[in-house]
Amino acid sequence: MIISVWRYSHLILAISSFVFIALASITGIILSFEPISEQASGYKIAHSDDLSLGETVTTLKADYLEVLELKVDHNGFVSASVIDNEGEMGDFYIDPFTGEKIGDLLEKSPFFEFTTSLHRSLFLKSTGRFIIGLTSFLLFLIAITGFILVLKRQQGIKKLFSRIIKENFFQYYHTYLGRLALIPITIITITGTYLSMEKFSLLPEVARPTYDIDYENLSEEPALKANEFPIFKNTSLSEVRSLQFPFSPDVEDYYTLQLKDKEVLVNQFTGEVLGEHVYPMVTVLSELSLLLHTGRGNVWWAIVLGLSSCSILFFIYSGFALTFKRKAAKIKNNLKKDDCKYIILIGSETGSTIPFAMQLHQQLLENGESSYITEMNRYERFPSMEKLVIITSTYGKGEAPANATKFMQKFEEQPPEQEFSYAVVGFGSLAYEDYCQYAIDVNDMLSQNEYASELMAIHTINNRSWEAYRQWARLLGNKISLAIELPAKNPVELKPKKVRSFMVLSKTNAEDSIDDTFLIELERNSGKVKSGDLIGIYPPDEHERLYSMAIMEEGQILLSVKRHDLGVCSNYLNQLSSGDTLQGSLVKNKNFHFPSKRKPVIMIGTGTGIAPFLGMLAQNKNKVETHLYWGARTPQSYQLYAENIQKCLDNNSLTRFLPAYSREGDRVYVQDLIEQDTELIARVLKNKGVIMICGSIAMQREVTNRLEQISMGENNKPLSYYQNKNQIRIDCY
Numbered sequence: 071m072i073i074s075v076w077r078y079s080h081l082i083l084a085i086s087s088f089v090f091i092a093l094a095s096i097t098g099i100i101l102s103f104e105p106i107s108e109q110a111s112g113y114k115i116a117h118s119d120d121l122s123l124g125e126t127v128t129t130l131k132a133d134y135l136e137v138l139e140l141k142v143d144h145n146g147f148v149s150a151s152v153i154d155n156e157g158e159m160g161d162f163y164i165d166p167f168t169g170e171k172i173g174d175l176l177e178k179s180p181f182f183e184f185t186t187s188l189h190r191s192l193f194l195k196s197t198g199r200f201i202i203g204l205t206s207f208l209l210f211l212i213a214i215t216g217f218i219l220v221l222k223r224q225q226g227i228k229k230l231f232s233r234i235i236k237e238n239f240f241q242y243y244h245t246y247l248g249r250l251a252l253i254p255i256t257i258i259t260i261t262g263t264y265l266s267m268e269k270f271s272l273l274p275e276v277a278r279p280t281y282d283i284d285y286e287n288l289s290e291e292p293a294l295k296a297n298e299f300p301i302f303k304n305t306s307l308s309e310v311r312s313l314q315f316p317f318s319p320d321v322e323d324y325y326t327l328q329l330k331d332k333e334v335l336v337n338q339f340t341g342e343v344l345g346e347h348v349y350p351m352v353t354v355l356s357e358l359s360l361l362l363h364t365g366r367g368n369v370w371w372a373i374v375l376g377l378s379s380c381s382i383l384f385f386i387y388s389g390f391a392l393t394f395k396r397k398a399a400k401i402k403n404n405l406k407k408d409d410c411k412y413i414i415l416i417g418s419e420t421g422s423t424i425p426f427a428m429q430l431h432q433q434l435l436e437n438g439e440s441s442y443i444t445e446m447n448r449y450e451r452f453p454s455m456e457k458l459v460i461i462t463s464t465y466g467k468g469e470a471p472a473n474a475t476k477f478m479q480k481f482e483e484q485p486p487e488q489e490f491s492y493a494v495v496g497f498g499s500l501a502y503e504d505y506c507q508y509a510i511d512v513n514d515m516l517s518q519n520e521y522a523s524e525l526m527a528i529h530t531i532n533n534r535s536w537e538a539y540r541q542w543a544r545l546l547g548n549k550i551s552l553a554i555e556l557p558a559k560n561p562v563e564l565k566p567k568k569v570r571s572f573m574v575l576s577k578t579n580a581e582d583s584i585d586d587t588f589l590i591e592l593e594r595n596s597g598k599v600k601s602g603d604l605i606g607i608y609p610p611d612e613h614e615r616l617y618s619m620a621i622m623e624e625g626q627i628l629l630s631v632k633r634h635d636l637g638v639c640s641n642y643l644n645q646l647s648s649g650d651t652l653q654g655s656l657v658k659n660k661n662f663h664f665p666s667k668r669k670p671v672i673m674i675g676t677g678t679g680i681a682p683f684l685g686m687l688a689q690n691k692n693k694v695e696t697h698l699y700w701g702a703r704t705p706q707s708y709q710l711y712a713e714n715i716q717k718c719l720d721n722n723s724l725t726r727f728l729p730a731y732s733r734e735g736d737r738v739y740v741q742d743l744i745e746q747d748t749e750l751i752a753r754v755l756k757n758k759g760v761i762m763i764c765g766s767i768a769m770q771r772e773v774t775n776r777l778e779q780i781s782m783g784e785n786n787k788p789l790s791y792y793q794n795k796n797q798i799r800i801d802c803y
């Protein structure tokens with residue numbers, strides 16, 4: 071398993087504590103409802119926060135025979151302990167404006183009592199409290215290591231909140247929610263740890279306040295009413311925690327006023343402040359920790375706490391799902407490294423490139439060749455090596471993935487001592503500025519080795535395209551004269567698909583077209599597809615083959631297919647007639663849909679890559695400015711699409727059609743046309759328009775090179791900047 075230090079720490083911490091974290095989160099979710107239900111009980115009187123303490127004290131003294139204590143709790147509910155005019159003692163919530171009783175004191179429900187005990191101590195008293203305290207601290211460390219991983223993924227603090235590149239559901243939402251929940255989770259864990267430390271007396275001890283009151287000189291003059299005491303007049307109820315009334319009418323007895331930050335003793339006759347004790351930091355932090363950890367008195371914060379606890383459960387689930395996926399990618403060898411002619415070295419951060427490399431390894435073995443596969447960091451001299459294949463991803467900012475960081479140094483220290491040829495495949499994503507940079511660097515290094523000769527030029531693969539990898543493997547097979555044919559169906563993608571029947575509505579014949587290409591219309595039997603989505607077609611007893619779909623005006627599916635002499639699926643489709651049915655499955659391709667915003671669109675395609683664009687144009691009801699650059703061999707190739715394209719030009723759903731014919735006249739390619747329209751391309755990118763590319767990988771490479779030049783030259787921004795904003799949408803195979 072390949073893993074970086076931070077990811078390893080994140081994982082180990084999570085594994086060691088996930089059971090307790092899950093328990094604390096579930097109980098935490100339940101407990102977040104407690105402050106919400108308390109607030110819903112309605113004992114908070116509007117505007118009471120601004121009422122002065124003096125007013126309430128005066129009102130209470132007038133209403134009751136004796137007042138013992140006044141309290142304001144975390145919800146802002148005001149309660150009083152009194153003896154009424156009938157001599158009855160009472161302890162209840164009051165309206166601080168009138169002094170009237172408005173309800174009995176709330177008692178903690180047995181359910182919340184039970185949940186709180188479970189949350190705090192797992193019913194294990196001190197042992198439980200210790201476990202929960204430690205869990206809280208571990209969760210804090212998990213949050214921090216997670217944050218570092220997000221920083222690495224987003225390539226620095228500046229890009230922390232820029233778009234997350236979606237590689238799969240779990241990775242995307244693990245990162246997305248991690249970013250959102252980081253601050254609340256950090257607060258929950260720090261306060262939880264603090265509260266536990268307090269329980270175990272690990273914080274500095276707080277001494278009881280001592281006062282130096284001059285009892286000899288206490289005065290009863292000038293006697294003022296409570297609402298005239300400056301301290302009571304200038305203190306609003308929102309600042310008060312409690313006020314203990316004097317025990318007797320003797321001047322030696324005083325009011326004890328507890329505010330949020332200090333305790334004050336007040337002469338009961340004159341209102342003079344007799345003593346003051348500011349709470350130490352430890353006490354203030356304890357109070358704050360309790361409020362922040364429980365959400366007491368603040369419904370919104372309680373909701374944030376509840377949602378954060380839910381997100382922790384999701385992190386546990388998605389984190390393990392990601393880990394198991396990574397663990398599944400294993401490197402296996404049957405032969406000894408010293409005996410193998412083929413050496414395959416893998417560079418991978420998360421392991422997703424491994425199954426690709428393993429497929430090649432298997433094929434070589436099946437062809438009777440000796441092949442050894444290992445991680446790049448395990449490079450050493452391989453005495454029998456004749457061919458070196460390096461398959462590596464790029465991470466960070468064009469850097470080596472985790473298991474390849476030492477490769478270059480090792481290779482330089484122990485270069486091969488015999489002649490060998492090499493081929494490098496880069497796995498990467500065009501969404502990053504330094505596309506496949508590490509593979510490029512490795513390729514450069516190998517090219518400088520005196521014994522090395524290039525077996526194949528470096529090949530780059532965007533977004534783990536299985537089709538692109540398959541093509542490369544086929545080319546490699548041709549080079550080394552082996553029948554290397556990887557399965558058509560991506561073995562790395564495990565999700566089963568729903569297979570349905572589709573009826574053929576109409577079809578042209580490949581034989582009638584100069585390019586051996588035909589159109590086939592299928593009845594649509596599901597409403598949830600869009601042009602640009604894919605259909606996987608299953609010829610009888612064969613693997614699936616994917617085609618990009620156009621959804622036409624009447625909702626039918628249109629495919630454009632090139633027939634290959636040995637192509638099982640294209641020949642199967644070509645012999646179908648109207649009324650026949652075929653088996654297929656629909657695959658969402660969300661990153662290749664026509665944009666919903668009314669911004670200009672540039673479509674670039676070659677050959678059958680025009681198909682999804684035909685559907686998008688047919689659905690372009692808003693007549694969004696759209697330019698279609700299409701590459702083919704000869705003008706006759708256009709005949710197949712002429713009617714459709716002309717219709718779109720006539721009804722303005724297509725603004726311009728720019729064909730490039732590579733076997734006629736000046737031999738023009740789509741990339742040449744793009745170069746001629748530099749200004750338009752730069753403007754579209756600048757104005758948040760979208761560029762869509764569909765067709766062959768070779769064309770994609772040429773086109774993206776030109777676009778990169780235009781983007782840098784005209785707008786001073788790398789193409790990846792627009793790719794990250796989803797303005798570049800690619801579906802190439």
Ligand SMILES: Cc1cc2nc3c(=O)[nH]c(=O)nc-3n(C[C@H](O)[C@H](O)[C@H](O)COP(=O)(O)O)c2cc1C
Binds near residue numbers: 417420506534
């Ligand atoms: C944080 C992060 C950084 C990446 N940086 C680059 C990059 O600089 N260049 C690139 O071409 N691809 C980059 N990628 C894309 C990966 O190379 C690509 O997803 C690859 O398939 C990952 O393979 P692996 O999981 O086997 O390492 C990056 C991906 C992530 C998550």
